[in-house]
Amino acid sequence: MLKHTFAVYIFLFTTALYSSSIEVIDAYIRAVPIGLPNSAAFMKIKNSSNKIVYLQKVVSTSAEKLELHEHVMSGAMMKMQHIPTIEIPANTTVELKPGGLHVMLLGLTKPLVVDDFINDFSLFFSNGDVIQLKHLPIKSAMNEMKH
Numbered sequence: 001m002l003k004h005t006f007a008v009y010i011f012l013f014t015t016a017l018y019s020s021s022i023e024v025i026d027a028y029i030r031a032v033p034i035g036l037p038n039s040a041a042f043m044k045i046k047n048s049s050n051k052i053v054y055l056q057k058v059v060s061t062s063a064e065k066l067e068l069h070e071h072v073m074s075g076a077m078m079k080m081q082h083i084p085t086i087e088i089p090a091n092t093t094v095e096l097k098p099g100g101l102h103v104m105l106l107g108l109t110k111p112l113v114v115d116d117f118i119n120d121f122s123l124f125f126s127n128g129d130v131i132q133l134k135h136l137p138i139k140s141a142m143n144e145m146k147h
């Protein structure tokens, strides 16, 4: 009985110790027709800590290169631009969405087919958090219109 209680205590302690202040919600990758080299990933990133956190790096075997991008106005045209980090202010949720911030996938290594999944997609944050998405859905760009 004593042993049992001790095990529960250890479990609670480690859970509290490693509980993350960063949460990734509603993440998906945009499906693209076969032959197109690039795509993008979108999601909401929630920072429930009292400190600013930066998304610094994304690693996945689904593309040769992954970059953090934003959209900026260039004259009358929207243009994508590579940025070093994505800032997640304290106690704020930042949305990566079409026409805004996104994770750019350059040089796709496999077809991105609707209803399929990407099984490795890791996000590295400045506070040391690493979020590994193992079931990242691939969705049609048409779904984006519904929002």
Ligand SMILES: [Cu+2]
Pocket: 040, 069, 070, 080, 081, 102, 103, 104
């Ligand atoms: Cu881009």
